Amino acid sequence: MAEVLVYVDHVDGAVRKPTLELLTLARRIGEPVAVALGNGAADTAATLAEHGAVKVLTHDASEYAEYLVVPKVDALQAAHEAVSPAAVLVPSSAEGKEIAARLALRIGSGIITDAVDLEAGDEGPVATQSVFAASFTTKSRVVKGTPVITVKPNSAAVEAAPAAGAVEALSVTFSDKATGTKVTARTPRESTGRPELTEAAIVVSGGRGVNGAENFAIIEALADQLGAAVGASRAAVDAGWYPHTNQVGQTGKSVSPQLYIANGISGAIQHRAGMQTSKTIVAVNKDAEAPIFELVDYGVVGDLFDVVPQLTEEIKTRKG
Amino acid sequence: MSLRIVVTVKYVPDATGDRHFADDLTVDRDDVDGLLSELDEYAVEQALQIAEDADDAEVTVLTVGPEDAKDALRKALSMGADKAIHVEDDDLHGTDAIGTSLVLAKAIEKAGFDLVVSGMASTDGTMGVVPALVAERLGVPQVTLLSEVSVEDGTVKGRRDGDAASEQLEAQLPALVSVTDQSGEARYPSFKGIMAAKKKPVESWDLSDLDIEAEEVGLDGAFTKVEAVTERPARTAGTIVKDEGEGGKQLAEFLASQKFI
Numbered sequence: 001m002a003e004v005l006v007y008v009d010h011v012d013g014a015v016r017k018p019t020l021e022l023l024t025l026a027r028r029i030g031e032p033v034a035v036a037l038g039n040g041a042a043d044t045a046a047t048l049a050e051h052g053a054v055k056v057l058t059h060d061a062s063e064y065a066e067y068l069v070v071p072k073v074d075a076l077q078a079a080h081e082a083v084s085p086a087a088v089l090v091p092s093s094a095e096g097k098e099i100a101a102r103l104a105l106r107i108g109s110g111i112i113t114d115a116v117d118l119e120a121g122d123e124g125p126v127a128t129q130s131v132f133a134a135s136f137t138t139k140s141r142v143v144k145g146t147p148v149i150t151v152k153p154n155s156a157a158v159e160a161a162p163a164a165g166a167v168e169a170l171s172v173t174f175s176d177k178a179t180g181t182k183v184t185a186r187t188p189r190e191s192t193g194r195p196e197l198t199e200a201a202i203v204v205s206g207g208r209g210v211n212g213a214e215n216f217a218i219i220e221a222l223a224d225q226l227g228a229a230v231g232a233s234r235a236a237v238d239a240g241w242y243p244h245t246n247q248v249g250q251t252g253k254s255v256s257p258q259l260y261i262a263n264g265i266s267g268a269i270q271h272r273a274g275m276q277t278s279k280t281i282v283a284v285n286k287d288a289e290a291p292i293f294e295l296v297d298y299g300v301v302g303d304l305f306d307v308v309p310q311l312t313e314e315i316k317t318r319k320g
Numbered sequence: 321m322s323l324r325i326v327v328t329v330k331y332v333p334d335a336t337g338d339r340h341f342a343d344d345l346t347v348d349r350d351d352v353d354g355l356l357s358e359l360d361e362y363a364v365e366q367a368l369q370i371a372e373d374a375d376d377a378e379v380t381v382l383t384v385g386p387e388d389a390k391d392a393l394r395k396a397l398s399m400g401a402d403k404a405i406h407v408e409d410d411d412l413h414g415t416d417a418i419g420t421s422l423v424l425a426k427a428i429e430k431a432g433f434d435l436v437v438s439g440m441a442s443t444d445g446t447m448g449v450v451p452a453l454v455a456e457r458l459g460v461p462q463v464t465l466l467s468e469v470s471v472e473d474g475t476v477k478g479r480r481d482g483d484a485a486s487e488q489l490e491a492q493l494p495a496l497v498s499v500t501d502q503s504g505e506a507r508y509p510s511f512k513g514i515m516a517a518k519k520k521p522v523e524s525w526d527l528s529d530l531d532i533e534a535e536e537v538g539l540d541g542a543f544t545k546v547e548a549v550t551e552r553p554a555r556t557a558g559t560i561v562k563d564e565g566e567g568g569k570q571l572a573e574f575l576a577s578q579k580f581i
């Protein structure tokens with residue numbers, strides 16, 4: 001059976017959920033061979049094996065942390081040469097897309113980004129994408145070279161599928177371009193203890209209607225009752241009420257949770273671009289004409305300062 | 321020492337209008353209102369600021385696109401860019417990201433550059449890969465997705481706010497940077513700027529000017545193929561209630577019925 005390379009997104013050996021989803025999709029096309037780079041690379045093997053990786057190619061070098069993107073492209077290219085895979089799958093993070101693009105160019109292949117589904121096809125994998133702020137769905141294929149495809153978080157279920165997961169050292173020679181962009185300092189993001197925005201099953205968001213940084217406590221309280229991540233519209237971010245890392249939309253994160261709750265958000269096209277593929281959408285807005293209500297499964301026309309705390313209380317009561 | 325800056329800008333269909341696909345499944349760029357991609361305005365802005373801080377700098381804006389793409393160049397010129405290059409050729413219709421990066425890289429080389437400034441993503445394709453591809457082709461450092469950027473003594477520095485960490489980056493010129501919408505509001509063209517733009521030079525190049533064969537680009541040269549496009553069915557109308565004191569409880573009831581609580 002053909003092998004499929006899966007680029008592993010991990011933090012010091014802890015594999016992030018989107019990579020496990022990629023393994024589910026990879027198994028539809030062939031046998032997943034994972035590529036894990038950098039500090040803790042070998043520690044990823046057990047988790048990857050549990051989810052279907054037949055092999056885990058690992059390599060650690062200080063270059064991965066000290067220089068931007070290119071060392072990882074060099075390594076993935078080495079893995080591509082070693083394996084001759086039927087496809088290369090990469091998580092659709094900002095960095096993942098850059099790595100995938102440069103790899104595709106080097107190996108003479110096409111690239112598809114932000115797939116939300118992947119199936120095997122007679123002429124190679126077929127990727128589903130959601131475009132123009134999710135108003136259209138397209139099906140595309142790479143028609144030259146090894147398909148390189150980046151896949152968005154929450155595109156497939158994580159499945160247990162035990163496989164060998166044999167660890168093999170990948171041999172990598174860095175190109176002379178690898179050290180072109182130096183990372184001179186790195187400040188890790190502080191953990192909020194809440195789920196990752198793009199990976200969360202539930203997202204509770206606040207917009208301009210929240211009207212102040214201090215009021216985001218109301219949004220957070222609801223999120224915590226639901227075990228949800230907190231999102232924000234650009235208006236809320238630009239006002240300085242919530243960090244940009246939490247922005248949902250075209251220039252923020254694109255989310256596709258089971259449940260999205262928009263509070264005090266009008267539903268501008270750029271916001272919709274980042275949340276319209278959510279399975280169930282709920283909104284609280286005091287303006288009955290707000291465009292967000294065109295998207296909702298359930299909407300409450302009302303003041304969020306009344307509705308949201310009542311909802312939070314009610315959930316608490318029901319949980320007992 | 322003069323600093324040659326090339327800004328790559330894309331002409332895109334207006335996101336607030338009706339965007340659709342043409343019969344050949346390419347983005348319809350003919351029957352729609354287009355404009356300079358808003359995310360590329362940030363690139364023009366940062367390029368102008370870098371130029372203002374340099375002793376002697378020249379900002380060239382570059383677009384690859386149809387006839388109407390001139391509008392995007394005019395806008396950038398009226399913001400303050402010095403000159404413009406428009407790569408236009410019938411054979412470019414349907415070019416994908418790999419092909420676009422080839423055309424941009426060849427044009428940037430022909431123009432001559434010390435620094436390339438790109439946007440974070442186009443508002444139509446939203447791939448966010450062209451800057452990385454152009455850097456790979458030019459063989460220069462990529463310093464991308466910056467929310468802060470500066471150039472001093474032949475070194476470009478910037479801050480990249482990633483998912484897991486915020487990073488300070490540094491590279492030697494020549495280099496390519498891309499900037500996000502966090503890099504600072506773009507200026508509005510002044511009346512004087514708009515008038516001045518009319519006299520600024522716009523060069524037109526076609527594929528032969530760039531030694532690119534028609535087969536390398538366009539729909540036939542594309543590395544990817546869109547096989548089907550379907551309009552997403554309108555979401556079925558949801559239930560909307562007016563809060564009369566019980567809105568939160570009603571919402572909880574809905575969430576419970578959907579097994580979220």
Ligand SMILES: Cc1cc2nc3c(=O)[nH]c(=O)nc-3n(C[C@H](O)[C@H](O)[C@H](O)COP(=O)(O)OP(=O)(O)OC[C@H]3O[C@@H](n4cnc5c(N)ncnc54)[C@H](O)[C@@H]3O)c2cc1C
Binds near residue numbers: 206210236247249358
């Ligand atoms: C290139 C570009 C990229 C962009 N990218 C993004 C992006 O990534 N993400 C994004 O979100 N936006 C983005 N935008 C901005 C977008 O166009 C909107 O301006 C933004 O989404 C508006 O945010 P909002 O809905 O919070 O604010 P508004 O549009 O001002 O809406 C606020 C809503 O809150 C309601 N409200 C007010 N008070 C209350 C109350 N007490 N109770 C209940 N409801 C209340 C109002 O009725 C209103 O509907 C982008 C724009 C551009 C041009």
Ligand SMILES: Nc1ncnc2c1ncn2[C@@H]1O[C@H](COP(=O)(O)O)[C@@H](O)[C@H]1O
Binds near residue numbers: 359441
């Ligand atoms: N046709 C084009 N002409 C000029 N610049 C482009 C073109 N396409 C993409 N770019 C540049 O590449 C960036 C990212 O585009 P994309 O990878 O398509 O999302 C844009 O913000 C532009 O700076």
